[in-house]
Amino acid sequence: MHTLSVAQRPLFYDSVEPTIDRSRTANPTASRTATAAHHVVDVLADQALTGVGKVSDSLHIAVNHAADAVIHTADRVAQVPVQVRQKRIKLANAAFATMRGRPFLTLGGAIAVGYIIGHMARR
Secondary structure: OOOOOHHHOOOOHHHOOOOOOOOOOOOHHHHHHHHHHHHHHHHHHHHHHHHHHHHHHHHHHHHHHHHHHHHHHHHHHHHHHHHHHHHHHHHHHHHHHHHHHOHHHHHHHHHHHHHHHHHHHHO
16 A cells, blocks of 8 residues: 655645555554454445445336336327327218218208207207
């Protein structure tokens, strides 16, 4: 590891990461304890990174599923106006076919509906 003396410190001392000199221990027991503590910290850091990776993967999968659902819904919504237009055209064609096939019945029905609407409007 590398440590800086007072003369070698950079102008912005806060931007330098602190270094730990593991070789400067006076007590061998303290050295083993420090090494064990560093090992535990390294293992915990690795486990945390693994956990973060799993969570990240799960979130990516969830976002992809949500995006697929939105795309599917958008496609279905985009098809609705086309379907409505097709049904409107079928209904209009059926109505015109009925009018052409039975013109007097259509005229009588229109007069009856007009009379009923007019009678309801007077009340």
